[in-house]
Amino acid sequence: MQIAILVYDGLTALDAIGPYEVLSHIPNVEIVFVATSSGNKKTDTKFLTLVAEKTLAEVPSPDVIIIPGGTIGTNNAAKDIHVLNWLKEVHQTTQWTTSVCTGALILGAAGILDGIEATTHWYARNALAQFGAKYVNARFVEQGKVLTAAGVSAGIDMALYLVGKIAGEDYAQQVQLILEYDPQPPFDSGSLSKAPAIFSELVCHRLTTYLQHELQAEFDSSIFANYKL
Amino acid sequence: MQIAILVYDGLTALDAIGPYEVLSHIPNVEIVFVATSSGNKKTDTKFLTLVAEKTLAEVPSPDVIIIPGGTIGTNNAAKDIHVLNWLKEVHQTTQWTTSVCTGALILGAAGILDGIEATTHWYARNALAQFGAKYVNARFVEQGKVLTAAGVSAGIDMALYLVGKIAGEDYAQQVQLILEYDPQPPFDSGSLSKAPAIFSELVCHRLTTYLQHELQAEFDSSIFANYKL
Numbered sequence: 001m002q003i004a005i006l007v008y009d010g011l012t013a014l015d016a017i018g019p020y021e022v023l024s025h026i027p028n029v030e031i032v033f034v035a036t037s038s039g040n041k042k043t044d045t046k047f048l049t050l051v052a053e054k055t056l057a058e059v060p061s062p063d064v065i066i067i068p069g070g071t072i073g074t075n076n077a078a079k080d081i082h083v084l085n086w087l088k089e090v091h092q093t094t095q096w097t098t099s100v101c102t103g104a105l106i107l108g109a110a111g112i113l114d115g116i117e118a119t120t121h122w123y124a125r126n127a128l129a130q131f132g133a134k135y136v137n138a139r140f141v142e143q144g145k146v147l148t149a150a151g152v153s154a155g156i157d158m159a160l161y162l163v164g165k166i167a168g169e170d171y172a173q174q175v176q177l178i179l180e181y182d183p184q185p186p187f188d189s190g191s192l193s194k195a196p197a198i199f200s201e202l203v204c205h206r207l208t209t210y211l212q213h214e215l216q217a218e219f220d221s222s223i224f225a226n227y228k229l
Numbered sequence: 230m231q232i233a234i235l236v237y238d239g240l241t242a243l244d245a246i247g248p249y250e251v252l253s254h255i256p257n258v259e260i261v262f263v264a265t266s267s268g269n270k271k272t273d274t275k276f277l278t279l280v281a282e283k284t285l286a287e288v289p290s291p292d293v294i295i296i297p298g299g300t301i302g303t304n305n306a307a308k309d310i311h312v313l314n315w316l317k318e319v320h321q322t323t324q325w326t327t328s329v330c331t332g333a334l335i336l337g338a339a340g341i342l343d344g345i346e347a348t349t350h351w352y353a354r355n356a357l358a359q360f361g362a363k364y365v366n367a368r369f370v371e372q373g374k375v376l377t378a379a380g381v382s383a384g385i386d387m388a389l390y391l392v393g394k395i396a397g398e399d400y401a402q403q404v405q406l407i408l409e410y411d412p413q414p415p416f417d418s419g420s421l422s423k424a425p426a427i428f429s430e431l432v433c434h435r436l437t438t439y440l441q442h443e444l445q446a447e448f449d450s451s452i453f454a455n456y457k458l
Contacts, residue, residue: 013250020276021243021381031276047253048246048260050277101409139413150409152250153409156382156414173428174435176419180381183419187389187393189403189405195403
């Protein structure tokens with residue numbers, strides 16, 4: 001089984017690395033980090049560099065694809081014709097087509113979410129409609145072979161579910177034990193319904209200011225036009 | 230505030246990237262990935278390459294250090310005299326000295342856990358005693374400025390706690406919301422006490438076989454000599 005994980009400048013690392021770590025335990029799996037051009041990719045914080053081992057063209061028929069999001073990178077990836085053409089092509093034959101966080105907007109831009117339910121980072125939830133998708137407030141959403149996960153850390157839950165589908169639930173529970181995935185967050189503020197409203201307002205303001213600064217004039221014409229509460 | 234994250238060939242990516250993602254939201258933080266020599270580092274699965282941006286010598290006084298573990302890499306890192314000397318040196322002036330998973334064995338090898346309580350991946354729990362540390366079965370353990378987290382995914386919980394200590398609990402809850410860290414694992418098998426015994430036996434057998442194969446003759450003389458249930 002070959003799993004391709006898209007990487008690009010400006011991606012959010014944990015969107016990709018959470019699922020990678022979980023899925024890497026599938027027996028006899030090959031995971032390949034792919035990009036329009038191979039080589040170094042800077043994540044959104046600019047502190048971390050991941051390496052794309054292969055170009056999209058070198059991975060023409062992966063069994064599973066994972067499309068991560070990125071606070072600033074999603075915008076460019078969702079307009080990259082090489083990414084969109086590759087997605088349309090490989091989606092024909094994947095066993096699972098998946099996204100994490102705003103990676104859903106990239107799947108959306110490739111037409112893959114048209115007419116189905118999907119999820120994404122809560123901050124981007126209004127942006128799904130422009131691709132014909134219906135936003136669902138869930139940790140992850142399964143529609144046939146399309147799995148979309150909520151923001152950042154949700155990719156870990158989705159990937160563990162996927163291990164269960166691919167290698168069986170008994171095996172998935174062993175992977176959970178290997179990763180000691182017994183989460184005990186010290187706070188309980190991880191979703192809009194749980195966080196105090198003042199915190200979500202502060203986060204929205206900060207994200208919007210950040211995106212406007214990073215994407216500058218491009219922001220208004222981007223797929224992030226609806227990228228607001 | 231400067232946060233240094235150690236990377237090395239054979240590390241477990243999520244040990245490092247979980248805390249990185251959480252801590253990257255601290256205002257005005259600089260995160261730097263460091264290694265004995267800078268450049269590309271292959272993670273334990275060999276599918277992923279991370280880049281060490283700076284050498285240890287170039288980062289002589291970080292405020293916070295994060296030491297990840299690795300199924301096969303810990304063994305070498307814990308014997309690397311450059312790593313051990315750097316740890317002894319920078320630990321004098323850090324605000325926080327932390328580890329994730331078997332990264333605790335690297336802190337231990339540097340003498341940092343002598344006489345204190347600590348945690349690590351459950352599979353490695355018997356290995357802490359050789360460094361004078363007392364194993365505690367907890368998500369993470371705080372002893373003064375030393376924080377040690379349990380296996381792999383536990384680094385996310387530890388890092389969120391650390392954001393609370395550094396930037397305040399109100400701010401940490403906003404970071405939790407940004408990362409949509411509202412975990413909903415599809416199974417409940419993430420710790421020894423929750424997983425059926427047959428699963429922990431299977432996992433132990435698989436990890437031991439894997440480590441023996443990867444580390445070969447070195448295994449018996451390594452710090453993993455006690456690395457068993």
